[in-house]
Amino acid sequence: MVASRLILDRNGFIDYWVDYMKAHTDAEWSRQQNVLINSVLKTVRQPSAKEYMEMKSKK
Numbered sequence: 001m002v003a004s005r006l007i008l009d010r011n012g013f014i015d016y017w018v019d020y021m022k023a024h025t026d027a028e029w030s031r032q033q034n035v036l037i038n039s040v041l042k043t044v045r046q047p048s049a050k051e052y053m054e055m056k057s058k059k
Helices: 002-023 026-043 049-057
Strands: none
C-alpha cells in the first residue's frame, strides 16, 4: 500500500515537472535554478579548521 502511494506521488511529481518545463523557457528555468543553487551554497556552513580535522580523523 505504501509503495503504491509512493509511486503515485512520484509519478504526479514527474507530470508536474514536465508541465513546468514545457511552460517555461530554458533561459527562465536556468535563471531559477541558478538562484536556487546559489542560495543553497550561501547557507552551507563551512567547518572550521578544527572541525574539519575532527571529521577527517573519524574516517
